[in-house]
Amino acid sequence: MIATEHRHCQKNARVFKTRVESVNTLTDDLFILYLSGFPNDFDPEPGMFLHLKVAPDEHPLLRRPFSIQSYNDGTAAILIREVGAGSRILHHLQPGDEVDTLGPLGTTFPKIGKDDSVLMVGGGVGVAPLIACCHEADAGARVDFCFGVRSENEVQGVEPFMGERGPVHIHLSSDDGSVGYQGFCTDIASRLLEERSYTKIFTCGPWVMMAKTARLAIQKEIPFFASLEVQMGCGLGACLACVYESTEGDFIRSCIDGPVVDGHNVVWERV
Amino acid sequence: MTVDLSVTIGNLKLANPVMPASGTFGYGQEYAGLIDLNDLGAIVSKAVSPAPRPGNKPPRMVELKGALLNSIGLQNPGIEGFIEKKIPFLRQFKPPVVVNVVGNSIEEYRQVVEALDAIDRVDGFEINLSCPNVQKGLEFGTTVDGVARITRELRSATKKDLWMKLTPTVPNPGDLGKAAEGEGADALVAINTIGGMTIDAESRRPVLGARFGGVSGPAIKAVALKYVWLLYESVKIPIIGVGGIFNGVDAMEFILAGATAIQVGTANFVNPTAMPDVISQMADWLEEHGESTLQPLIGEAHRTQGAALSIKNH
Ligand SMILES: Cc1cc2nc3c(=O)[nH]c(=O)nc-3n(C[C@H](O)[C@H](O)[C@H](O)COP(=O)(O)OP(=O)(O)OC[C@H]3O[C@@H](n4cnc5c(N)ncnc54)[C@H](O)[C@@H]3O)c2cc1C
Ligand SMILES: Cc1cc2nc3c(=O)[nH]c(=O)nc-3n(C[C@H](O)[C@H](O)[C@H](O)COP(=O)(O)O)c2cc1C
Ligand code: FES
Numbered sequence: 001m002i003a004t005e006h007r008h009c010q011k012n013a014r015v016f017k018t019r020v021e022s023v024n025t026l027t028d029d030l031f032i033l034y035l036s037g038f039p040n041d042f043d044p045e046p047g048m049f050l051h052l053k054v055a056p057d058e059h060p061l062l063r064r065p066f067s068i069q070s071y072n073d074g075t076a077a078i079l080i081r082e083v084g085a086g087s088r089i090l091h092h093l094q095p096g097d098e099v100d101t102l103g104p105l106g107t108t109f110p111k112i113g114k115d116d117s118v119l120m121v122g123g124g125v126g127v128a129p130l131i132a133c134c135h136e137a138d139a140g141a142r143v144d145f146c147f148g149v150r151s152e153n154e155v156q157g158v159e160p161f162m163g164e165r166g167p168v169h170i171h172l173s174s175d176d177g178s179v180g181y182q183g184f185c186t187d188i189a190s191r192l193l194e195e196r197s198y199t200k201i202f203t204c205g206p207w208v209m210m211a212k213t214a215r216l217a218i219q220k221e222i223p224f225f226a227s228l229e230v231q232m233g234c235g236l237g238a239c240l241a242c243v244y245e246s247t248e249g250d251f252i253r254s255c256i257d258g259p260v261v262d263g264h265n266v267v268w269e270r271v
Numbered sequence: 272m273t274v275d276l277s278v279t280i281g282n283l284k285l286a287n288p289v290m291p292a293s294g295t296f297g298y299g300q301e302y303a304g305l306i307d308l309n310d311l312g313a314i315v316s317k318a319v320s321p322a323p324r325p326g327n328k329p330p331r332m333v334e335l336k337g338a339l340l341n342s343i344g345l346q347n348p349g350i351e352g353f354i355e356k357k358i359p360f361l362r363q364f365k366p367p368v369v370v371n372v373v374g375n376s377i378e379e380y381r382q383v384v385e386a387l388d389a390i391d392r393v394d395g396f397e398i399n400l401s402c403p404n405v406q407k408g409l410e411f412g413t414t415v416d417g418v419a420r421i422t423r424e425l426r427s428a429t430k431k432d433l434w435m436k437l438t439p440t441v442p443n444p445g446d447l448g449k450a451a452e453g454e455g456a457d458a459l460v461a462i463n464t465i466g467g468m469t470i471d472a473e474s475r476r477p478v479l480g481a482r483f484g485g486v487s488g489p490a491i492k493a494v495a496l497k498y499v500w501l502l503y504e505s506v507k508i509p510i511i512g513v514g515g516i517f518n519g520v521d522a523m524e525f526i527l528a529g530a531t532a533i534q535v536g537t538a539n540f541v542n543p544t545a546m547p548d549v550i551s552q553m554a555d556w557l558e559e560h561g562e563s564t565l566q567p568l569i570g571e572a573h574r575t576q577g578a579a580l581s582i583k584n585h
Contacts, residue, residue: 008300008360015305015543053541058489058517061541062334102543233332233339234540236305238297240343241332251326251346256301 007256010105010236014039020097021075023090027153029082030125031091033066035099036075044068044104046132047227047260050078051235053100054086063102064090065232065255067204069128070135079128105235107260109133109202109225112167114140119198119222121189121213123148126205129227129260133202134168143168144192148185148209152178186212198222203263204229211268224263230254274557275564276550278312278531280509281432281457283367283394285312285532288565289522289550292513292536293317293371293397293436294343298357299364305543308364310550312532316357318373318399321382323349328480333469338491339537340467342484345373350386358392367394369434377411377421381428388429395432398425401439401463412438415450422454434511436460437498439491444498445505452506460511460534461498465491488537489515496528503529503570517545519552529570 021034035050051063064086070077082091093099112118112133120143122130127147134143149155151174171188172180181188186209189201193216203213204227217224233241237256245267246252254261276287290313298316299308308314326346333340348356353370361368370393374380380398387393398421400412411417418435425433435451437444439462448459464485469478477483495514502510512530516522517538525533538545553565562568 009304010301011304013304058337058541060334061337061339061488061537063541100542231330231332233341234295234301234543236297236301236543238301239295239332239341239540240326240346241341243326243329243331243346245329249325251329 006252007237010256012041012043013103013105013236015100015102017098018076018101020093020095020099022095023093025091026156030154031080031082032069033078033080033090033093034075035078035101038071038074038076042071042104044071044076045108046136047108047129048104048106049259050076050101050103051105051232052090053102054089056100060086062233063235065105065229065235067125067128067132067227067259068104069131079125081125102235105255107258109227109260110200112137112141112143112200114138116199117142117196118144119189119192119201120145121148121185121201121203121205121209122146123185123205123209124150124154126203126209126227126229129204130202137167139167141167144171144196144198145169146171146173146185146188146192148173148175148205149179150174151176155179184212185209186216189213190216193220200225201263203227207270210263211270214263214266214268217263225260226263226266227259228254228261228266229259274554274562276554276557278509278565280434280511280532281395283313283432285367287312287550287553288526288530288532289546289553290315290366290369290511290532290534291539291546292534293399294345295536295539298353298361300357300360302539302543306547309366310547311366312550313367313369314361314364315369315397315534316353316361316371318345318347318371319350319353319383319387320345320347320373321350321379323347323352330478330480331484333478333484335469335486335490338486338488339540340469340479340484340486341464342479342481344481347373350383354387354390358390362392368392369395369397369432371397371399371436373399377424380421381424384425384428388431393431395434395457396425396429397434397436397460398422399436399463401437412447413441415443415446418447419450419454422451422456426455432457434458434460436463437502439463439465439494439498444501448502448506452508456508458509458511458531459502459506460513461502462491462495462514465494487514489517491515492521492524496524499525499528499530500573503573516549517541519549519556522549522553523556523568526565526568527570527572529573531565531569
């Protein structure tokens, strides 16, 4: 659901303990965390996230938000980049360790129907929620997935998640040219937009990449959905820490009225 | 043995002494799916100002070591928005509802109190005298005359319970407390966040969009405890302790320092069930220590001589 009216609470969110199944290291700073032990009725949709208490004590203090990349047979896969203390602790978890988990939280990407032709632009760990969307796409749909990485070794870990490619066409780009096109994934997106017509554009990743994608979507007047990664506090809509500025001049909570938002409604230019 | 956690604050009877710290629990709705609001001692709302406030530019929150720094900027829907959108929800619950009030002038505080005085579901007001994020709020909060004046004005505007939430960074908490008590406040709430900032050395600029913010969480507990202690020595009206309370033992420390009730703030962000957890941990504490009610424990640390023999949990 994309919130047109602001939501009152995170429907179905609960606090529970999950268990680490395994931690799969992909590169120096990239890994996949597999968690199990979710409640029976846990049923996340593409774009939703978990808010993890990474340590049992107060260091670090706040929970850390992570998108659910896939959820199958009671196990969630989360693609994580180690950037600080919290993600480092998660990287070093052992099978069987318990993780205090809050979720599922947030809004979702619109479903990809059989008549849809969707352009996806994802960078780094921002591909996680986009991959979740691909899994749920109807047969007959077409997805062009522009996927930007730093270098080739980041792709290998993520590829198995693309599953049966079905409707998904992957267009790789890398910073160092070790795989695909050398340059920005938004360059590829821009070219594709000249070649085909799309019903929707989805994006998730670094702000600059999403802002460039936004410019394309605005130019072409295509419905545009972005998953924002704004620093969060409660994850529940209570603290008002996670706001982004809307084009109407409001500050909107990205944890509850996002993280997936109507990209046309976001002020992308930052001073 | 069953323990009785009930306490009385002014005209309000609370089933237990635990309530949210303003601004950390929204208007209750956000947590309603995760805890039962009827289990709380009271419900304290986020700030309400006369007109809606958009709040500060992001980033608005940064984590520090053992603490948070926030500059939300009192974003709120204003009196009308509060009455229209929040009161219908709050009506469903049993615990008293106390509205946190903020303004840029005494007149603005008065406007909020007068407008909400007529609403039956509002049981009391918590007057936010110190928000480090709002410049003009400060002068009422830091001087004896200022506190006396605003308390007097608001006392004449409502018969409902009036709690004065005090500024932490003053040299004379006891004098401010006495000033509020002398003008008819029903209770004192201490403390609000402590002003602070943080700088990103790489980009060479302040991290918060608003530059300055307020520090909360475990790191301010010691400051809050001393404040409550000093107030207890100066006033007879109940004190509500707040600052870094994360569990039942933290809460008991505030009771022993002189608080009749406590508020849980930052802990709600870390653990959405923090308040019901604190309530049951306080009951466990009483039971384990052979106590049946809170009353004799309030301020007990003032009556026991010397320092603790064993120091745990520090
Ligand atoms: C809805 C949502 C979904 C997310 N999904 C993923 C995901 O699937 N995989 C993943 O690796 N990360 C994801 N993130 C980002 C992740 O939450 C942060 O990287 C993490 O919180 C950092 O914690 P830390 O303690 O390791 O680092 P910190 O020490 O807290 O921070 C280290 C650095 O990371 C930056 N940072 C911290 N929090 C965020 C944030 N929320 N967004 C962007 N930068 C941040 C800080 O500014 C700092 O520069 C998501 C964020 C949000 C809001
Ligand atoms: C995000 C946030 C928002 C707050 N908003 C308010 C507010 O609107 N009014 C107020 O009186 N205090 C506000 N406070 C202060 C808290 O009510 C409380 O006094 C303070 O956080 C100390 O308690 P803690 O350490 O348990 O968080 C806020 C605190 C935080 C962290
Ligand atoms: S993280 Fe608290 S309101 Fe969004």
